[in-house]
Amino acid sequence: MAGILAAHQSAQFTVTELAKMVGHSGGAVGNACETLVTRGEAERIGMQPRTYRATASTASAAQRTPVSPPPPRASASPQQAPAAPKPGPPAPGAKPLPILRPNGQHYHPRALANLPDVEALRRLRTASVPVLLYGPPGTGKTSLIEAAFDDLITVAGDGDTTVGDLIGEYTQDEQGGYEFIYGPLVTAMQEGRALLLDDATLISPKVLAALYPAMDGRRQIQVKAHKGETITAAPGFYVIAGHNPGVHGAVLTEALASRFSVQIQVGSDYDLAAALKINRTAVRIARNIAARQQIGEVGWAPQLRELLAFSKISEVLGAEAAFANLVGIAPLEDRDTIAEIVAKATGRPVTALALGRQL
Template identity: 40%
Template structure:
């Protein structure tokens, strides 16, 4: 037996007795009665109902931990400066939820949401801002970036695809997220330190399966809530997506979760499929869906679609059209 195995064998993993929990005053507390259950607190946040996004689309709220409405939870997290990190495949509604929660929020002075979509080339200046030269006068003026604007206007900041940004760049968020609550912009010494208001906090969203995705533990630990976002299959059906394609999508999603696929159709792709099927027919919609699949996954997805619907080829241009 190795040293590590010997240590594990000697460790006691049994739950401690109730009287093992001792308060500061020396009295014992029963852990089972010390904290309320999530179900007990389910009524603490009143649901806010459907929300309209800036593009006019209606957002249908979803449940978190089977107890809280997502929109209400986000607004409560903002009120308590509890930063939120979403992760999941693209097209599941991460960005849509953030827009629905804050794009038209009448509970704060400045409604809205500042956002940035991260890439491997995102710089600190992309977040904070930069000097821009006036082509007529030649003078340089400060142009605030999304982080500066979010603090200036006291609105939440959404960092989409946050895991693609160099962790060294994102260190600019650390002092704002850990309680120091003051934004300093060293590249513009004329700007006074700017304190954060009650409407500011950080939302992060990313796809953990995208190549190059990484986050520092220092940043991850500053997010109070880590929430996985997947597709609501029931909602997809209610929004008009055919049941048979939902069945296929659920099967593919299970294979993605097991690691057999890197991509599977989520809500956005399913809504696009339903619209295409209504306007162009099933055969066209299936061929179009297959053409969306990344090349590495296309053979497997094609076999699944063929098994369900018959032979399918990815959409492509054919011979000259004869009228």
């Protein structure tokens, strides 16, 4: 990247243009450019689409880094991206290392089809197989996707999500005029990035229909609001979604389900909670409640997110307050049962965390 930018000091390039020049995915090229920006060896001058140009330090960066010519590319139709080499399997018996997420927290890979889950998702992306992850909130669906794809763009879906939120819309500029700002779907297509539809099943089916042409063999969408412009997905573009079946209003339609060839159930890893040294009694309580949820005695069980919160609350307010809060966050219809389970495990009565008498 540094070599190309240095050779064209006054020019500016989008990620898509650079990806075509070097023969790599938009995600990899975008990451390389951001690394140069962080070092002060390139300048980002636009975000939609991401655009870069050289700085005074770019030439020296290019001289320090040996540049190999881009690999020959087989001809490919717009509908089919060139196949990327498959990553090799992990060494037998080797435990995958934790992966740093954008929020600074580490993700600990789990097993999926005899592979680390992040590796399995990356292989599915290479093969252009869309994935739907489903399970209760707080089980780590988003964490897994963030760990697997470092070029991720996320759409937080809800009932108010519109077609404009996905594709783009006109926005007033500083001069009082209007300009069309591309949405996350178009940006991901142009730059060859991964797009996460978080809580996809909360989005209206009519809105999701705008996405489907980008996911099938056409890999194109038409932006009717912007002069009928046709957007074709760059190599590397990939769609993955999250679904919370128990959330009110979440509906997995047949049209949506049929677009995701692989559907993976995600539950909380209580062994990981124990390995993270979360209070053993809290983990035991969570396992107990989860077992009762499986047989229909309760409708809610604390997931890894709640256990991580328990650990922080315990550090700040003490274990007694953390257990009381665990009871308090349970749905009202399950609260008495949860209180009974917590009381039995801790050996003392526990009620929801509440204010006491005036001090």
